[in-house]
Amino acid sequence: MEITFLYFEDCPSHTEALARLRQAVAAEGCAADIEVIKVESEADAERYQFAGSPTIRVAGQDIAPIPPDTRYALGCRAYRHPDGRITPLPPLELIQRALRTAQQVYPDAEALG
């Protein structure tokens, strides 16, 4: 399963977000290659359709809906906890749900252990 992690250095949650992504991958038993991409310019942001840092795509799908008025730019991304609170850190449950969905869509993906 392909996973892409895109981040902008100035948004400090990216280190913890990547650790959380790796935790989720391990918890779900996914055989996944995580490609980490540092987005460094507005041109990069356009090219990668970067909706803010961090952005996580599992099998090409963003783990959270992107609002229609989003502009691709160097910036930090807002996520929501299940209770509605805003956070710059993608909730673990959100990442795990995306991984499970991808595993259902791509059942031939190799499972770990």
Added chain:
Amino acid sequence: MSNLKIGDRALPFALPGVDGKQHTLEEYADRQALVIIFSCNHCPYVRAWEDRMVQIQADYADQGVQLVAINANDVVKYPADSMEAMIERAREKGFNFPYLQDETQAIARSYGAERTPEVFLFDQQRILCYHGAIDDNYDNPAAVQQHYLRDALEAVLNGTSVLISETPPVGCTVKWK
């Protein structure tokens, strides 16, 4: 790195607020402590912390603490930080403190603010006593271990030394023109 160092005096400002009035440093002269927070609308770190900002103002208002939020972001690149959007955010979140716009960015530059949110706490003499983050957990208010701003406020109000006077501000960068 902030231009202001611990022990420096607050720098004057005169900025429009979401209430349609002009606000100045001098109008808070009778307050025991002044908390200036460089803030904005669009940053998720601010949005994660802003309920705590409202709660801090509510908890300390009776003790003469005044919180003032200043948004210096470039509204051309970030329309979500326009005055109209600020008015809406203040209404929606029930801001109990002035929310000001620094359209020229001169005040943010003079203070040396780099992030949103970024706190500058001044005592009654308007001496900088604390600079940095609100607390140590933007993600989960229930998991906060260090209440930097609250602890600093307690020290200022009790006339004792602020034990942790500086922490790295954590948040989005100020969006310069």
